[in-house]
Amino acid sequence: MQDEKKLSIIAFSGDFDKLTAVFTLATGAAAVGWEVNIFFTFWGLDAIKQQQGRAFIGSNWLTRMFGFMMGGLKVAPTSRFNFCGAGPRLFRSLMRKNNVATLEELADAAKALGVNLYACEMAMHVLGLKREDFIPEVKDVLGVASFLKFADGGQTLFI
Amino acid sequence: MATKTLDITKEHCPMTFVKTKIELSRLQPGDTLEVLLTEGEPLDNVPRNAVEQGYDVLSVEHVAGSTHKVVIRK
Numbered sequence: 001m002q003d004e005k006k007l008s009i010i011a012f013s014g015d016f017d018k019l020t021a022v023f024t025l026a027t028g029a030a031a032v033g034w035e036v037n038i039f040f041t042f043w044g045l046d047a048i049k050q051q052q053g054r055a056f057i058g059s060n061w062l063t064r065m066f067g068f069m070m071g072g073l074k075v076a077p078t079s080r081f082n083f084c085g086a087g088p089r090l091f092r093s094l095m096r097k098n099n100v101a102t103l104e105e106l107a108d109a110a111k112a113l114g115v116n117l118y119a120c121e122m123a124m125h126v127l128g129l130k131r132e133d134f135i136p137e138v139k140d141v142l143g144v145a146s147f148l149k150f151a152d153g154g155q156t157l158f159i
Numbered sequence: 160m161a162t163k164t165l166d167i168t169k170e171h172c173p174m175t176f177v178k179t180k181i182e183l184s185r186l187q188p189g190d191t192l193e194v195l196l197t198e199g200e201p202l203d204n205v206p207r208n209a210v211e212q213g214y215d216v217l218s219v220e221h222v223a224g225s226t227h228k229v230v231i232r233k
Contacts, residue, residue, distance in 0.1 A: 028173035031180040033212045101174045109177045 005034040006154025008147070013159055014043030014070060015079040016088040016103060022047075022159050023106035030113035035154070038110075039147045041120035045127060046070040047107070048117060048134045063128030073103050111137045116150075118142045161187070166195045167205075168226055175201040176208050179231075183214060186233045191217065198225045205229055 007029040011022045022038060030036045040048050049072050051057055057067035078087035095102065101109070111117075119134055119141045131141060142150075165182050167175050175196065182192055196205055206216045209231045217230040 024173055027177045031173060031177040032208050098171070099169050100171050101177075105174070109174070109181065112181050113177065 004153045005029075005032075006036070006151075007034050008037040008039065008151035008154055008156045010147075010156065010158045011038050011040045011044035011047065012042050013079065014046040014076055016073075016076040016091065017078050017080075018159050019044070019047050019073065019076060020103050020106065023103065023110050024101075025157065025159075026115045027106055027109045027113060030110065030115050036110075036113075036115040037118065037147070037150050038115060039118045039120060039142065039151075041123045043070070045119060045123055045129060045134075046076065047073055048119060048138055049129075050133060050135050057129065057133055059128030063126075066127055067129075073107065076103070118147060118150075120144075120147075160189050160191075162191045162193060164193045164195070167201060168195050168197050170201070172200050172204075176205050179205050179209070180212075183209070183212075183231065183233065188233050191230055191232045194229045194231065195222065196227055196229065198227065202227055202229075206231075 052072040054071035056064040058064035081087045215232040
């Protein structure tokens with residue numbers, strides 16, 4: 001039964017707004033004592049890359065192009081109204097004006113609160129990324145079976 | 160037995176109780192944390208979350224305007 005205080009989030013999206021939701025939920029749950037797991041897959045892997053900003057990371061020219069376009073949290077696009085990069089800048093300034101935590105602050109708080117960060121093995125191989133390309137706080141590289149085991153008994157969200 | 164102060168009057172959810180939780184986790188048993196916060200969501204959530212996680216809320220008092228002070232002991 002789902003009575004355990006556990007939240008598992010599949011972070012599929014690499015969008016600024018959706019990642020903000022991922023880290024807000026993760027830090028909020030962790031702050032009230034829940035066990036929190038985040039499984040970063042596909043576009044979500046962008047959020048846990050060590051290289052901030054655009055760089056040609058990858059195993060061949062195609063994956064290096066993707067590595068360049070996906071430049072980490074700093075340049076994450078909004079899912080709507082991106083306007084070629086103006087979107088995140090607009091929303092960040094709105095959030096700053098209202099003194100709402102930034103995406104980076106939320107990600108740092110999540111690490112400080114012991115949120116478990118996992119990278120998806122399949123997506124890693126497709127995008128030509130290695131374990132060393134990710135931040136050190138990533139606890140492990142998992143396949144879907146292991147993640148489902150970790151998520152069992154708690155609530156799972158797909159963002 | 161140290162006392163630390165945390166001012167979260169300018170913070171919004173979730174950083175209100177997130178910052179409180181991080182500060183509380185850094186305390187030694189017996190230390191206290193004085194949290195300055197505003198009415199509304201922080202005042203509703205911070206003391207309750209502290210109790211739920213096993214800390215002692217020693218007092219909740221009104222300081223001035225919409226600012227309140229919550230004293231929590233580990």
